[in-house]
Amino acid sequence: MANRPIITLLTDFGWGDGYIGAMKGVILGINPDCRIVDLAHKIAPHDVIGAALVLGQTYPYYPAGTIHVAVVDPGVGGTRRPLVLEGGGYIFVGPDNGCFTLILKREQAVRTYELTEERFRLPRVSQTFHGRDIFAPAAAHLSLGVSAEAMGPAVDIAELTRLTIPEPLLNGAILLGEVIRVDSFGNLVTNISQEILGEFAGDNMIELEIKGERVTGLKQSYDEGGEGEIIALWGSAGFLEIAIKEKNLHRERGWGKGEQVRIRRKT
Amino acid sequence: MANRPIITLLTDFGWGDGYIGAMKGVILGINPDCRIVDLAHKIAPHDVIGAALVLGQTYPYYPAGTIHVAVVDPGVGGTRRPLVLEGGGYIFVGPDNGCFTLILKREQAVRTYELTEERFRLPRVSQTFHGRDIFAPAAAHLSLGVSAEAMGPAVDIAELTRLTIPEPLLNGAILLGEVIRVDSFGNLVTNISQEILGEFAGDNMIELEIKGERVTGLKQSYDEGGEGEIIALWGSAGFLEIAIKEKNLHRERGWGKGEQVRIRRKT
Amino acid sequence: MANRPIITLLTDFGWGDGYIGAMKGVILGINPDCRIVDLAHKIAPHDVIGAALVLGQTYPYYPAGTIHVAVVDPGVGGTRRPLVLEGGGYIFVGPDNGCFTLILKREQAVRTYELTEERFRLPRVSQTFHGRDIFAPAAAHLSLGVSAEAMGPAVDIAELTRLTIPEPLLNGAILLGEVIRVDSFGNLVTNISQEILGEFAGDNMIELEIKGERVTGLKQSYDEGGEGEIIALWGSAGFLEIAIKEKNLHRERGWGKGEQVRIRRKT
Numbered sequence: 001m002a003n004r005p006i007i008t009l010l011t012d013f014g015w016g017d018g019y020i021g022a023m024k025g026v027i028l029g030i031n032p033d034c035r036i037v038d039l040a041h042k043i044a045p046h047d048v049i050g051a052a053l054v055l056g057q058t059y060p061y062y063p064a065g066t067i068h069v070a071v072v073d074p075g076v077g078g079t080r081r082p083l084v085l086e087g088g089g090y091i092f093v094g095p096d097n098g099c100f101t102l103i104l105k106r107e108q109a110v111r112t113y114e115l116t117e118e119r120f121r122l123p124r125v126s127q128t129f130h131g132r133d134i135f136a137p138a139a140a141h142l143s144l145g146v147s148a149e150a151m152g153p154a155v156d157i158a159e160l161t162r163l164t165i166p167e168p169l170l171n172g173a174i175l176l177g178e179v180i181r182v183d184s185f186g187n188l189v190t191n192i193s194q195e196i197l198g199e200f201a202g203d204n205m206i207e208l209e210i211k212g213e214r215v216t217g218l219k220q221s222y223d224e225g226g227e228g229e230i231i232a233l234w235g236s237a238g239f240l241e242i243a244i245k246e247k248n249l250h251r252e253r254g255w256g257k258g259e260q261v262r263i264r265r266k267t
Numbered sequence: 268m269a270n271r272p273i274i275t276l277l278t279d280f281g282w283g284d285g286y287i288g289a290m291k292g293v294i295l296g297i298n299p300d301c302r303i304v305d306l307a308h309k310i311a312p313h314d315v316i317g318a319a320l321v322l323g324q325t326y327p328y329y330p331a332g333t334i335h336v337a338v339v340d341p342g343v344g345g346t347r348r349p350l351v352l353e354g355g356g357y358i359f360v361g362p363d364n365g366c367f368t369l370i371l372k373r374e375q376a377v378r379t380y381e382l383t384e385e386r387f388r389l390p391r392v393s394q395t396f397h398g399r400d401i402f403a404p405a406a407a408h409l410s411l412g413v414s415a416e417a418m419g420p421a422v423d424i425a426e427l428t429r430l431t432i433p434e435p436l437l438n439g440a441i442l443l444g445e446v447i448r449v450d451s452f453g454n455l456v457t458n459i460s461q462e463i464l465g466e467f468a469g470d471n472m473i474e475l476e477i478k479g480e481r482v483t484g485l486k487q488s489y490d491e492g493g494e495g496e497i498i499a500l501w502g503s504a505g506f507l508e509i510a511i512k513e514k515n516l517h518r519e520r521g522w523g524k525g526e527q528v529r530i531r532r533k534t
Numbered sequence: 535m536a537n538r539p540i541i542t543l544l545t546d547f548g549w550g551d552g553y554i555g556a557m558k559g560v561i562l563g564i565n566p567d568c569r570i571v572d573l574a575h576k577i578a579p580h581d582v583i584g585a586a587l588v589l590g591q592t593y594p595y596y597p598a599g600t601i602h603v604a605v606v607d608p609g610v611g612g613t614r615r616p617l618v619l620e621g622g623g624y625i626f627v628g629p630d631n632g633c634f635t636l637i638l639k640r641e642q643a644v645r646t647y648e649l650t651e652e653r654f655r656l657p658r659v660s661q662t663f664h665g666r667d668i669f670a671p672a673a674a675h676l677s678l679g680v681s682a683e684a685m686g687p688a689v690d691i692a693e694l695t696r697l698t699i700p701e702p703l704l705n706g707a708i709l710l711g712e713v714i715r716v717d718s719f720g721n722l723v724t725n726i727s728q729e730i731l732g733e734f735a736g737d738n739m740i741e742l743e744i745k746g747e748r749v750t751g752l753k754q755s756y757d758e759g760g761e762g763e764i765i766a767l768w769g770s771a772g773f774l775e776i777a778i779k780e781k782n783l784h785r786e787r788g789w790g791k792g793e794q795v796r797i798r799r800k801t
Contacts, residue, residue: 006562008555014309014451015282015549016317018324018504021275021306025328028273028304032330037562038305038572039555042548045452046513050550057552061559061666063566074513077488127488129503132328184548185579221611221661236663237552246580246608281576281718282549283584285591285771288542288573292595295540295571299597305572312719313780341780344755394755396770399595 005143006035006062010055010070011131012043019129023071023136026122030140039068042184046074048098049163053181056102057237059090069131069139070094077127082115082134083155084148091148093139095130096155098163105162112160116152168192175200175263177240179210182256186248190261192240197263205266208232210242211255216266222246272410273302273329277322277337278398279310286396290338290403293389297407306335309451313341315365316430320448322359323369324504331356336398336406337366344394349382349401350422351415358415360406362397363422365430372429379427383419435459442467442530444507446477449523453515457528459507464530472533475499477509478522483533489513539677540569540596544589544604545665546577553663557605557670560656564674573602576718580608582632583697587715587723589626590636591771598623603665603673604633611661616649616668617689618682625682627673629664630689632697639696646694650686702726709734709797711774716790720782724795726774731797739800742766744776745789750800756780 007027013019024036039058043050051072059068073080073095085092085100087110092100104110115121115134120141125133138151168177168191177192188210197206208215215232218240225231225245235241242261243249250256274294280286291303306325310317318339326335340347340362352359352367354374359367360382371377382388382401387408392400405418435444435458444459455477464473475482482499485507492498492512502508509528510516517523541561547553558570573592577584585606593602607614607629619626619634621641626634627649638644649655649668654675659667672685702711702725711726722744731740742749749766752774759765759779769775776795777783784790 004567006566008558010555015305015307016309016311016451018307018321021277021304021321021325022328022503024275024304024306025325025330025333028333029328029330032273033271036304037555037558037570038549039558040549040552042550044550045515054552054555058555058559061556061563063563066559066562075490078490126501126503128500128508132503184550221609223609223612233662234660236556236660236666241662248579282572282574283576283578283718285574285588286717288544288571288588288592289595289770291542291571291573292592292600295600296595296597299540300538303571312782342757345757393768393770395767395775399770 004033004035006037006066007139007143008037008039008066008068010039010051011041012045012047012072013041015041019131022132026132026136027140030137031143034140034143043072046072048072050181051099052101052163055099064089067091067093067139067142069135070099071131071135072099073097073130076130082130084113084115084138084151086111086148091142093135096161098161101163101165104157104160110157111148112155112157113148114152114155117150120151166191168196173264177261177263179257179259179261182250186250187241187243188249188255189235190240194234194238197240201265207264207266209262210259271300271302273304273333274406274410275304275306275333275335277306277318278308279312279314279339280308282308286398289399293399293403294407297404298410301407301410310339313339315339317448318366319368319430322366326357334358334360334406334409336402337361338398338402339366340364340397343397349397351380351382351405351418353378353415358409360402363428365428368430371424371427377424378415379422379424380415381419381422384417387418433458435463440531444528444530446524446526446528449517453517454508454510455516455522456502457507461501461505464507468532474531474533476529477526538567538569540571540600541673541677542571542573542600542602544573544585545575546579546581546606547575549575553665556666560666560670561674564671565677568674568677577606580606582606584715585633586635586697589633593624601625601627601673601676603669604628605665605669606633607631607664610664616664618647618649618672618685620645620682625676627669630695632695635697638691638694644691645682646689646691647682648686648689651684654680654685700725702730707798711795711797713791713793713795716784720784721775721777722783722789723769724774728768728772731774735799741798741800743796744793
């Protein structure tokens with residue numbers, strides 16, 4: 001681990017309350033020397049799947065040893081367990097509600113422990129803000145070199161909550177996908193990966209349909225689209241995206257999460 | 268003071284302008300070695316009471332010696348004084364407009380000085396952005412070890428602006444509180460503390476009324492609420508909160524700041 | 535260059551996606567020791583002129599050697615060149631789309647290079663996110679001491695894209711300006727600088743007209759305005775601003791970018 005470890009924060013808290021500020025204070029109070037990186041703070045409130053996707057899309061870019069804290073936690077104070085995960089050279093801290101779905105899918109040899117040790121929590125734990133009272137202090141102690149297994153009992157990873165991220169279906173000559181996320185530019189991110197589309201269509205041209213609207217072929221970049229033209233292209237996380245150049249497609253048409261996308265080969 | 272002191276920033280600037288960026292530049296220009304922590308930047312524009320509540324809720328979590336800068340400053344360039352406060356092991360920098368109300372309420376032996384010394388300001392001071400021209404340079408010089416009293420003449424703390432945060436009233440068998448803040452999840456934070464409710468109702472069950480709607484008893488966590496059920500519970504700052512599970516109560520019902528909350532014992 | 539160089543980030547990404555987080559991860563993966571400063575992240579989507587103005591208003595406050603990264607990049611993946619600029623003691627990284635207009639206007643002896651060297655990019659470069667794949671790694675390598683000229687071939691600064699920021703016109707006894715930006719408080723920032731107004735009116739009183747509404751004279755600060763009164767005053771970047779005290783003028787009246795402002799001398 002580096003001398004000055006990195007803790008990233010991913011939340012749905014926004015910048016208008018004291019929630020982010022309190023977490024940072026707790027961390028710096030325990031390890032004044034660690035570095036805190038604001039990863040994302042405007043995940044839609046309670047959108048655990050959004051947290052899972054954003055975390056999955058960013059964590060592998062960080063140096064080994066980085067501690068990623070994810071607090072999108074509608075079930076705070078309920079029965080869901082507070083966790084630390086080790087995997088892929090990283091440490092992850094957050095609730096067992098599915099926000100680690102993509103880490104569990106991708107990383108081998110993940111080890112998990114429940115955050116039960118009281119000495120690694122704040123002295124008084126509320127039932128409404130575990131980000132401050134459990135997750136921030138755990139991350140800070142981990143950044144000081146405390147091992148994950150010292151934090152509490154091991155948890156079988158087979159027991160962990162995993163979200164169902166819908167998979168594309170092959171239906172005869174049609175590949176059926178859907179929009180799984182809308183980004184802040186209003187671009188629609190689908191669940192169709194480069195691998196899946198390659199298997200389906202090879203180097204053939206495709207024709208895509210969404211809400212009765214047809215899009216032929218893929219563009220290389222947003223810039224290739226004409227004025228007002230709906231285009232399809234590869235987004236930065238390797239999934240097919242539907243967009244309008246310099247416009248917010250989500251707002252222009254009202255299309256969002258769950259919208260069906262039908263793809264045909266065009267030879 | 269640590270070798271690499273911490274300066275936190277609390278503003279109503281948002282992330283769309285150059286205001287936060289200019290303040291950080293000024294600080295790093297004076298003390299390139301200090302650490303800047305973004306505490307909150309989306310306090311509602313000009314909402315000094317919001318700034319006071321968020322600062323009060325977060326500052327005590329930081330390590331001793333932290334310098335907290337609060338710039339929610341509708342009276343910039345007017346007669347309100349620019350201040351530095353020392354109290355509780357912390358240093359606070361900002362306008363004398365009430366944003367330090369909770370620090371003055373809680374901390375003993377607060378010392379205050381007016382930021383008049385020109386050598387601790389930018390060479391040219393605008394009348395529209397003291398965050399950049401007075402508060403940021405003061406904080407940076409303080410982080411270099413300049414004493415608060417070197418910044419200008421002492422100010423009698425009896426003269427400082429304090430906001431009136433409404434107190435709950437006991438009216439016969441009814442405890443009358445009100446909503447003092449809406450957080451970004453749409454939860455309604457009241458002025459009823461655990462101490463006050465304990466004195467009023469002891470271990471008895473309570474019944475709460477807001478806008479003609481009745482809520483019986485307190486939940487332990489948001490998670491205990493049923494679908495669409497309005498619940499009351501202890502928020503993370505120790506005040507009674509009213510909420511709906513995984514919904515934005517403020518937006519669902521239009522209830523906000525100033526709404527009356529009536530509490531009865533239920534035996 | 536300082537031991538621990540500073541990289542600032544200016545984007546239109548907002549805090550809801552993984553874009554900022556991915557860029558930070560890439561930077562820290564290459565130079566774990568550098569410091570990342572969030573400068574602004576809510577520039578309006580694709581608003582290159584907004585990025586240029588915010589960057590122009592903030593960069594000179596930073597210590598020499600600071601690396602400023604600007605990613606408001608609607609033409610990503612198209613023909614616009616990815617650039618590094620050296621000028622005024624700073625390094626700037628971003629697309630050649632006009633976001634460096636004010637740097638080119640103000641700084642002497644600017645040197646520019648195209649970011650073509652593959653060893654200073656991520657191994658796989660997408661066509662939709664050069665912030666992560668080209669700009670972040672370039673900035674990180676620059677922060678390690680790699681020279682700008684090592685990044686790719688020199689570009690003639692005469693060829694660089696410059697945005698037209700409208701200049702005020704003198705039309706007989708009238709100085710004709712316009713609103714070039716609305717800040718997050720809803721204040722209207724015009725293109726009339728202190729220098730231009732000084733030449734036009736000297737120390738004489740002025741009368742200003744916007745949308746048929748008349749404003750006489752300048753206030754010193756927002757605080758001097760009466761309840762609901764439209765006022766004019768000098769904003770913090772040295773341009774004339776039109777505002778209402780503690781209100782959002784943009785929202786109250788619907789006035790925005792491009793609105794004409796007519797100024798007369800009043801003797």
